[in-house]
Amino acid sequence: MTVTDQVLILPKLGFGAGAFSGRYNEIDEKAAAEAVKESFDLGNALHALRDEMPRERYILSTKVGRYGATPADCDYSRDRVMASVAESLRRLHTDYLDVVLCHDVEFVSLAEVTGQALPALYDLKSQGVIRQVGISGYPLPTLLRIAEIQHDCGTPLDVVFSYCHFNLHNRQFQDYAPRFRAFGVKYLINASPLSMGLLRASRDPPDWHPANDALRAAAREAVALCRKRGLDIAELATRFSLDGNTDGMFDTTVLGISNAHEIRQAVEWLNAGPVTDPVAAETLQDLLEIFRPFEAYTWPSP
Template sequence: MMTGDRLPPTYVEGFHNRDDVMKMKYNRLGNTGLQVSVLGFGASSLGSVFHETDDDEAIQVVYKAIKSGINIIDVAPWYGHGKAETILGQALRDIPRQAYYLTTKVGRYQPKLDEMFDFTAERTMRSVNESLQRLGLNYVDIIQIHDMEFAPNLDVILNDTLWALQRVKDSGKAKFIGITGYPMDNFRIKMSNKNKLTTITGVTISQEKNVAVMNAAPISMGLLSNRGPPSWHPATDDIKDACKEAAKYCQDKGVDISKLAMHFTLDHDEIPTTFVSTASLSILESNLACVHEKLSTLETNTMADVMNRYFRPLGNKTWEGIEVANYWRQLETMKN
């Protein structure tokens, strides 16, 4: 881990706030050779996927995030159905390309059920070109398969999607290939040396065979916030209720549950980077503070109380598989 002893390769003299970059923590991302900030910028909020956002403020958020030492950005065509990439592209016009690494995705696109996913080789290659155009870039650092658990089968991923992404990589439009999703079994798929994965974005998975792990959604897509999750959140009611009660408990103690969630994630040193999304300057400031500041005694005790009172009784329950099952059930109903 780099912590103030030297500047990362993404540092640009005259652009960055040097003191902020020196305070940021950087980790090696698997065997990619990239040195990434422990806090990554998730650009989903730029697509107004959680609530309505101000595009001008969103652009300022991106600019400030990169100047402050965050050097890896995650986005996807799915986020706002092109809006997040478009707004991000506007923000990146005034940011040196050397200053950041960027990952986008293929496979998940439109809200209409029968147009939501397409993992074919043709659509994959076209999607990369569309993303580059929206972003105003010639290449991305990492191209990932978005939620591959929604594919009809893994053969499509292996023979179509990965084949296409290897062509994309060979063309210079991406440097590394990765996958995202929930089911852990999917991450054990075997691939040829030619179609080799280099990154995985998931929730709680271990690093194996030099595959880099990038964490995402430490606030659990709004569950661990005072605002609460969006209506589309796939968690079950008991999980939502537990999170709501936990947030209320924290509020009564004068503690921000989102801050606790951020520290819980960032304290896991084995995770090179964690993407957190916001289009708010004030929330960005709070997220950055989590990298530099320790929890108070009150906050530490409140976290322990919350774990014991609300989360441990759930027995590590998640919403893995729920969204996939609903998708196939609704698709089958639509066909009939």
Template sequence: MTPLHRTGRTPALTELSFGAAPLGNLYEEVSDDDAASAVEAAWQAGVRFFDTAPHYGLGLSERRLGAALAAHPRDEYVLSTKVGRRLEPRSDGAGQRDASFVVPATHRRIWDFSRDGILRTLEDSLRRLGTDRIDIVFLHDPDDYWPQAAGEGYATLADLRAQGVVRAIGAGMNQSAMLTRFVRETDVDVVLVAGRYTLLEQGALDDLLPAALERGVTVVAAAVFNSGLLALDRPCPDAKYNYADAPAALVERAHRIADVCESHGVTLPAAALRYPLLHPAVRSVTVGMRTPRQVERNAGLLAQDIPEALWQDLSRAGLIRAGASVSRDESI
């Protein structure tokens, strides 16, 4: 496992991390057995970093992940969850399904980055996960709540870190600009950026990644397949991007990237998994996985050797930004 930059107060991360949103029945149902088997397959593949959130299936993801990890020594893995969406029971959801997650609408999500909201959310997460501690806590999607999240929310997490209740703190978002503000204006340890540093998008090179290197903050890259557009050797006709139908221009760009990959004997998803890790600020890629087969596939893809010439050719073709694949050894 690779240590985070702030090694005095934070755990180590494996290059591949387990994104547990699918365990909350994201878009489709997952059986309890499949969920448990997926986590066990990840463990057998060497994954030791597991990420979840109350948002995922109204707590179902946390419950399933905690149950599956209970068989393993607590000191041997890193567990992260998120705060900012407080779950409150609802009486008007009988017979309804939760949006995006195939679960009964038993609770409603309430945006809340207050101290009380965070403490209550973490207490509930600990109970659902069946553990006495969480290693990393992220402020979850605070896009529209910067004043409270960067003020009271961050201060609360910093207090919990100082007390030793959590080991590391940060924010997780689908954008790089506000994450850069967290890196520059607070003392976070780690940030999770979803979909904004991938083979298709390198905008984070302009703000987040340089700031993270300068401040010694670790970056975790999630959604590296851009909602599935990069998940197959060739994009499907109905490929998604940012959870919607992919624009034709991006589909065409993905095909051009796949052409270059194939010329080097590499598949598009293998390149997509490895690419973010080439940057010295990025320490792990988080991939949502719902079955053992998906786990084994992704672990195998990440283990493949990819020639440096592939990145050079992609850069020369203007398909990735020049300098995006700077090696870690040269940059640290």
């Protein structure tokens, strides 16, 4: 991932670290503690390496707005946004951030996002403190409405980040992508091709997963089919999302990872290209048929 004249050059596949929270799977406490310490040490490390790795050679992205698990933990006020950005600058020993996202925007009113948080971020962008401003969240209609508002007021969003909307059971992001582009959004990020752990065989999805019982049952059927045929549903799901990203529909796909093995595995899947093995290709079509009843289904959020 690089920056050229304030233009983001994104890889085909990115790695999300949400799995380190332990919400998606069990995490070794020592490894989790080390990961948290690592995140706080990152700023010091980047500062120490500033001569070997100049700031312009890497991207720093962060989020503002949500600071806990419930809507009560959200604060999109101008003062809190400004304080969050200042805190990130201090911790990372930098004088600018490449991307700042208003996170989980559906948890608060549109007025809080478009009337307080985003104007604060655009003020910082005009000062050179932020290069790209965006939003993240689940409901595509909400994200699109914010994109429309920002377009109409002359400050279009740079980045829109959504999740669980381009995978085996839901491909609605592909219908929304051109609409976001029409409102001036430069970068679209598709996250969670495994639908927050629903499309994997290594462990059951977390109890809190918002999918309804019918979709959960379909996922169990899909996992069983892949297992019967000696295939990994996580691989097929990931490759489906990557292969389906045609004509620059999305700028990158973000996959949650929790260890080094999963990183190596994901890179192998990326490099494998389209699914061409006859059994795997047939199974992929069977999976799409299993999930066909859910093509228009989205779970409530929040």
